[in-house]
Amino acid sequence: QVQLVESGGGLVQTGGSLRLSCAASGRTMSIYAMGWFRQAPGKEREVVAAISWTGSGTFYADSVKGRFFISRDNNKNTLYLQMNSLKPEDTAVYYCAEAREFGPPTSRRDDYTYWGQGTQVTVSS
Numbered sequence: 001q002v003q004l005v006e007s008g009g010g011l012v013q014t015g016g017s018l019r020l021s022c023a024a025s026g027r028t029m030s031i032y033a034m035g036w037f038r039q040a041p042g043k044e045r046e047v048v049a050a051i052s053w054t055g056s057g058t059f060y061a062d063s064v065k066g067r068f069f070i071s072r073d074n075n076k077n078t079l080y081l082q083m084n085s086l087k088p089e090d091t092a093v094y095y096c097a098e099a100r101e102f103g104p105p106t107s108r109r110d111d112y113t114y115w116g117q118g119t120q121v122t123v124s125s
Contacts, residue, residue, distance in 0.1 A: 002026045002114050004096050009119030016086050016123070022079040022096030022116055030074035033103035035059075035112060036081045038092035038121075048094070049081060050105035059105040063089075086123045093118040 008020040020036070035050035049070035050059040058070055069082040079096050097112035106112075 002098055004114055004116035006096050006116045006119040009121045011122045012086055013124050014087060017084045020081040020094055024077045029077050031101050033099040033105055034079045035097050037095045040092040047107040050107060052104050053102050057105045059107055088123045088125045091123050093120050
């Protein structure tokens with residue numbers, strides 16, 4: 001079983017940047033597709049970005065395309081989300097999650113098995 005721990009969240013002004021990290025422990029994450037989701041108060045959890053197990057394939061929600069970038073370092077067993085040009089509507093708890101073994105990037109919540117506890121991102125206007 002894998003444990004996922006997010007870090008890097010915080011308070012930032014509109015237009016600012018943050019980089020989230022998700023450290024996996026317990027076993028390697030290198031053969032699993034991974035993703036980032038977010039949940040704002042009163043809203044459903046939604047996909048932000050996803051990446052294939054090789055890192056060569058990615059998916060982005062329309063709301064973050066061109067601003068957010070997902071990447072992984074399998075040697076460090078770590079997933080990243082670089083967030084630029086942040087907007088108040090990006091405020092949410094951000095979660096990393098693990099999907100299928102040898103899988104493509106996927107936006108479907110049901111494809112994800114393990115989840116981190118989340119990290120809060122707050123963008124002030």
